[in-house]
Amino acid sequence: MSNFKDRNIKCVIEILKKQNPATTKEILAMRDLFPDLCAGCTSGGDVMLAGKELAEQGYVEKKWTSVGFAWKLLKEPEIE
Amino acid sequence: MxxxxxxxxxxxxxxxxxxxxxxxxxDSACMALKPVQVWEAMEYYYKYLGACGGAGRSTHSLGSETSMLTEDARNKMASFINAESPNEIIWTRNATEGLNLVAATIPLSKDENVVTTTLEHHSGMLPFYKRCKETGSELRLVEAKEDGTLDPADFEEKIDDKTKIVSFVHASNLTGTVAPLEEVIKIAHEHDALVVSDEAQFAPHQKLDVRDIDVDFCVLSVHKACGPTGIGVLYGKYDLLKKLDMYMVGGDVIEDVVYEGGEVIPKYLPPPHKFEAGLQNYGGMLGAGAAVDYLQEIxxxxxxxxxxxxxxxxxxxxxxxxxxxxxxxxxxxxxxxxxxxxxxxxxxxxxxxxxxxxxxxxxxxxxxxxxxxxxxxxxxxxxxxxxxxxxxxxxxxxxxxxxxxxxxxxxxxxxxxxxxx
CATH class of the missing domain: 3.90.1150.10 (Aspartate Aminotransferase, domain 1)
Known part of the structure; x- marks a missing residue:
């Protein structure tokens, strides 16, 4: 079973595979689609941290818009 | 100046x-930053002592200095909140553990109730929610007003002669509301109910005098008061601490464990050691002492x-x-x-x-x-x-x-x- 952080990373990827790009608000609203992956408190901080890590590693592009950050999946990381 | x-x-x-x-x-309401003085105090422990302290453990030079310095830190914490005795200061992992300790160990029967508010941090509400579920006691909620204030009249309505304990937050970590603590304590005591206050957001910022306000128990979060993480404080009036059940048991909380007639008979120490099971966070205690020294100096x-x-x-x-x-x-x-x-x-x-x-x-x-x-x-x-x-x-x-x-x-x-x- 993957750890807490990896599950949230997969959560963000699976959401972005469904809707790319998506805003933070849209990502948080879609967490219900992947309840086994999207873990943590409802406030969504864990998902935000996962998204930031993907952005830092170059898998996701994070861009500011007037309705918040938009997240775009550029390439899918290989996760076991 | x-x-x-x-x-x-x-x-x-x-x-x-x-x-x-x-x-x-x-973001200091989550975690205060640490001054040099605090981590120097902790560094002293890890660099020059690094030994066991506590009740009846190692009595060699490093152990005895550790015990002396940690008890000195307890004295400083007692002085910081004006407790009557350092024996009223229990070291915990954090404020949450202190609230859990009180909720889990206070004698509570099915026909008694607990009063708390909708403005509580989950750490102030859930330990009492859980205990009430276990005992079948009623958990009564005082609703904060829309503007986040708490009205003593609402407590008056909920507290009665069957109220065992009133638990509420002195300064809210969400709304910043400073609650009318003294008025509520007065109402609670008129019904012989005990009060536990969550001082995590109050004590680092304003003078807390536990004797002046006559609170029965309160918890402090040391990491919000310039101190290290992983250490908190539970204060309780000594006679009340004596009446609480045991919480964690094991080493350091016992005077003796007698083996007699094929049975073990533990004899527990009085507070504060009664509640400090196992090896403790000695470096954290020294950091906590340095943190309150720092604040007192300001x-x-x-x-x-x-x-x-x-x-x-x-x-x-x-x-x-x-x-x-x-x-x-x-x-x-x-x-x-x-x-x-x-x-x-x-x-x-x-x-x-x-x-x-x-x-x-x-x-x-x-x-x-x-x-x-x-x-x-x-x-x-x-x-x-x-x-x-x-x-x-x-x-x-x-x-x-x-x-x-x-x-x-x-x-x-x-x-x-x-x-x-």
Whole structure:
């Protein structure tokens, strides 16, 4: 079973595979689609941290818009 | 006279550039930064002692100095809150553990009730929720007002002669509300009910005198008071601590464990050791002692006066923009040094706001927390739905902040309001 952080990373990827790009608000609203992956408190901080890590590693592009950050999946990381 | 510039220099975190930017730290309600004096005290333990302390353990030179210094830290903590005796100070992992300890060990029967409020941090509510579920006792909730204030009349309505304990937060980590603690304690004591107050957000910022307010139990979060993480304090009146059941058992809490007639018979130590099972966080205790020394040297009145000036500026500055809803009372005198807010328009998620201030401001990183601050019930009560990802942004202040930082933040918040308009 993957750890807490990896599950949230997969959560963000699976959401972005469904809707790319998506805003933070849209990502948080879609967490219900992947309840086994999207873990943590409802406030969504864990998902935000996962998204930031993907952005830092170059898998996701994070861009500011007037309705918040938009997240775009550029390439899918290989996760076991 | 306090030289605040010198105080700020005691916090090396603030002297660094992070990703090439200066830090404006507005997240002290979550975690206060640590002055040099605190980590030097901890370093002393780890570098020169590193041994067991505590009741009846190693009596060699390193062990006895550890025991002496940790008991000295207990004395300092007792003095910080004006406890009658250091034996009323229990070291815990954090304030949450202290609240769990009281909730789990206080004698409580099915026909008795517990009173708490909708404004509690989950750590103040859930231990009592859990205990009431176990005993079948009633958990009565006082609803905070829409503006986050608590009315003593509402406590009067809920507390009766069957109330065993009243648990509530002295200063809210969400709304900043400072509760009418003394009035509620008076009401509770008229019914022979005990009071436990959550002082995590109050004690680091204002003088707490447990004897003056006559509170029965209270908890402190050392990491919010310039101290290290992983250590907290439970205060209790000594006679009441003696009456609590055991919590964790094992080493360090016993006078003897007799083996007689094929049975073991444990004989437990009195408080505070009764509640401090196993090897303790000795470095943390020394850090806690240094932290309260540090605050006492500044003077809690000085801390409060400065913070009140700053939080007034912060509160009024946010309100003047007329673009944000502020949680909690609008009178700065009723508040602790924090402001939780959210945009009036629902367009941008709270996480995006903190990330914007973390990343998008030229030359600065303004560090705040967003979310629900572990106070979900009150947000549901006032129409913020944590379950749908709704939440707030919280800016919280402490002794190292400056008026210039608040000015920069307010300018950037005004710019942000234009961006999302």
């Amino acid at each position: 306090v030289v605040w510039e010198r105080i700020r220099r005691d916090f090396p975190v603030l002297g660094q550039l992070y990703d090439g930017k200066s830090l404006i730290y507005f 003077g809690m009145k000085n801390v409060h006066n400065r913070e009140q000036t700053f939080s007034r500026k912060l509160l009024e500055g946010i309100l003047e923009l007329e673009k944000f809803e502020v949680l909690g009372p609008l009178d700065y005198k009723q508040r602790a040094a924090l402001v939780s807010f959210r945009p009036e328009s629902d367009a941008v998620n709270h996480l995006d706001i903190t990330e914007y201030f973390n990343e998008m401001i030229p030359n600065y990183k303004i560090l705040m927390r967003s979310g629900n601050m572990c106070v979900h019930p009150f947000q549901y009560q006032i129409g913020i739905n944590p379950g749908k990802g709704e939440g707030v942004v919280r800016a919280s202040l402490y002794i190292y902040n400056t008026m210039n930082e608040i000015d920069i933040f307010l300018t950037e918040l005004e710019n942000f309001a234009k961006v999302i308009d």
